[in-house]
Amino acid sequence: MEKSFSKPLLVSFLLLSLSLLSWAAPVKKGATPMEVVKTSNQQVTDLLKGSSQKMDPAVEKKVFAIIDEVTDFDLLADRVVTTFCPKLKPTQCKEFKQVFIELIRTSSVKKLGRYRADKFEYLGEEPLQEGVVVKTLAYYKADKVELNYTLERRAPGAPWKIANYVIDGVDTVRNYKKQFTRLLAQESFEKMIERLKRKIEEYKADR
Numbered sequence: 001m002e003k004s005f006s007k008p009l010l011v012s013f014l015l016l017s018l019s020l021l022s023w024a025a026p027v028k029k030g031a032t033p034m035e036v037v038k039t040s041n042q043q044v045t046d047l048l049k050g051s052s053q054k055m056d057p058a059v060e061k062k063v064f065a066i067i068d069e070v071t072d073f074d075l076l077a078d079r080v081v082t083t084f085c086p087k088l089k090p091t092q093c094k095e096f097k098q099v100f101i102e103l104i105r106t107s108s109v110k111k112l113g114r115y116r117a118d119k120f121e122y123l124g125e126e127p128l129q130e131g132v133v134v135k136t137l138a139y140y141k142a143d144k145v146e147l148n149y150t151l152e153r154r155a156p157g158a159p160w161k162i163a164n165y166v167i168d169g170v171d172t173v174r175n176y177k178k179q180f181t182r183l184l185a186q187e188s189f190e191k192m193i194e195r196l197k198r199k200i201e202e203y204k205a206d207r
Contacts (some may be wrong), residue, residue: 016165018201020197021158028157028164030065030157031159032125032160032161033125033131033132033134033149033160034122034124034125034134035134036134036151036159036160037122037149037151038120038122039159040070041117041120055109055195056071057086057181058146062195063097063109064105067105067109068105069106070159070161070162071104071161071162072152072161072162073101073104074101075101075152075161075163076104076162076163076164076172076173077097077101077104078097079163079164079173080100080173080176080177080180081093081096081097081100082179084180084181084184088189092189095193096189096193097195098198099193099197099200100176100199103196103199103200106187106200106204107199107203110203110204110206117138117139117140118139118141119138120133120136120137120138120139121136121137121139122134122136123136124135128150130152131150131151131152131153131160131163132150132152132160132177133148133149133150133151134148134149134151134153135147136149142206145168146166146167146168146169147165147167147168148166149162150163150164150165151163152163180192183195
C-alpha cells in the first residue's frame with residue numbers, strides 16, 4: 001500500500017506548491033528563489049485549507065493557468081527528452097516533449113487535492129552553475145520529506161522558475177530519464193507514447 005506521502009505523489013504536490021501563486025497576492029517582482037518558494041507554499045496552504053480532496057473545476061482551471069506561468073516546463077522537458085532525440089525522428093521528439101509536459105502538468109494538478117503538506121521548514125539556498133537550490137523539509141502527518149527545489153531563470157532579471165526538484169535524494173529529471181530508457185528498451189516509441197497518453201486520460205478522468 002502506498003504511503004500517504006510517497007515520493008511520486010509528493011513530487012506532484014511540490015511542483016504545484018512552487019507553481020501555485022495567489023491571484024490576489026502574487027510573488028513580488030524580483031523575488032529571490034527562497035521568497036518564491038515560501039510565498040507560493042503559503043498560498044497553496046491558504047487556498048486549499050478546509051477543501052475536499054478533489055478540487056472544484058473552477059479552482060482546477062486556475063491552477064492550470066498559474067502553473068503554466070510559473071514553471072518552466074519546456075526546460076524541464078528538454079532535459080528529460082533531449083537525451084532520446086538523436087534516436088528519434090524530429091516529429092517523434094516533438095511529440096514526446098508535448099506528451100511529457102501534459103503528463104507532468106496533469107498529474108501534478110490532479111494529485112494536489114489529495115496530498116498536501118501540513119507545514120514546511122526552510123533550510124536555505126545554495127547556488128548552482130545554472131541556478132539556485134532551495135532546500136526545504138515538507139511535513140505530512142508523521143512523514144518528513146527532504147525537498148530541494150531547483151530554480152532557474154532564462155535571462156538576468158527574469159523571474160525564477162522551477163526547472164527540477166529532488167525528493168529525498170531522488171532527482172526528478174534523472175528519474176524520468178531512467179524510466180524512459182527502460183521503457184524504450186522494452187517497447188517501441190509508439191507503444192510508450194500510447195502508454196503515457198493513457199495515463200494522462202486516467203488522471204483527467206479522476207474527478
